[in-house]
Amino acid sequence: MDYKSSLIQDGNPMENLEKQLICPICLEMFTKPVVILPCQHNLCRKCANDIFQAANPYWTSRGSSVSMSGGRFRCPSCRHEVIMDRHGVYGLQRNLLVENIIDIYCLTCEVPTCSMCKVFGAHKACEVAPLQNVFQGQKTELSNCISMLVAGNDRVQTIITQLEESCRITKENSHHVKEELSQKFDVLYAILDEKKSELLQRITVEQEEKLNFIEALIQQYREQLDKSTKLVETAIQSLDEPGGATFLLSAKQLIKSIVEASKGCQLGKTEQGFESMDYFTLDLEYIADTLRAIDFGTDEEEEEVTEEEEQDEESTEGKEEGHQ
Secondary structure, eight states: OOHHHHHHHSSOHHHHHHHHTBOTTTOSBOOSSEEEOTTSOEEEHHHHHHHHHHHOTTOOOTTOSSOOSOOEEEOTTTOOEEEOOTTGGGGSEEOHHHHHHHOEEETTTTEEEOHHHHHTSTTTTSOEEEHHHHHHHHHHHHHHHHHHHHHHHHHHHHHHHHHHHHHHHHHHHHHHHHHHHHHHHHHHHHHHHHHHHHHHHHHHHHHHHHHHHHHHHHHHHHHHHHHHHHHHHHHHHHHTOOOHHHHHHHHHHHHHHHHHHHHTTOOOOOOTTTTOOGGGOOOOHHHHHHHHTOOTTHHHHHHHHHHHHHHHHHHHHHHHHHHO
16 A cells, blocks of 8 residues: 555544654654665665565675675565565665655654644644754754763863872872871980980989998998907807906906997998988879870970060060160
8 A cells, every 4th residue: 555545545644644654663753764665665774674684694785795686575564575686675765755754853842753744733833943954953962062071071080180199299298297207206215215214324323322331331230240249259258267367367358349349339320211212203294294285286386385475575574674
């Protein structure tokens, strides 16, 4: 059934026209180019080529150095067998009438339409334009959008590069301040170790002096004890002397020696609390508080306080000189 006879037989020409403009393969409005089969049915060339390739999988494509006599497939609308020559689907005639009918675009509904629909159908109140013009306009707009997006991507890449550079610089700066901080604490550690060694040495010196004094006293008392012990033994032996004359001669000297030995008990002694080392106690709580208060920016704050104190002192001195 051709185009005109189908319109006459159908009671609704516009509805039938819309059906005539729908491809039976993709079920969309025909896309150019539109080929007309020997049975007078129409297909999009792409759709026709798809079913032809499916029916003739070994057919050599157009432009190949090897050619065949052709192929065949059945019309999807009437099942009529269509025999192709060596050009395949490209040997079919184009249906320029259908192409011209569908070659407009409804701007209001944003869909392809046909001239008949614009004049008599659902799009008669819509604004339309040639499909090629809309195609070129949309293509230009899409190209502009692509250019805009590419430019935006370039800006984003630039920002990413800047941020990556910021990361690198941040890492370098962090490494630098970490090393500087470690060096400052190493100096503090060295000062503390040096001061610790100094104070421990002072305690050791004091300890040795006291121990030497005590050991010297012990030695003196031991010597005195040895002398007294020997003197006691001699005195006891004298008591055993039977003769009076002999005893009298030794007793006088023994008594004198005992009296002198008793005076020797008055040797040096340690004072009360001599053993104490409490005066070496340190109150480091304020230093510990200072260490705990160490934080970034404290040096600058201390410098500012020092400058303010100096300014106050200069101001006070200036007032005093003014009074004089």
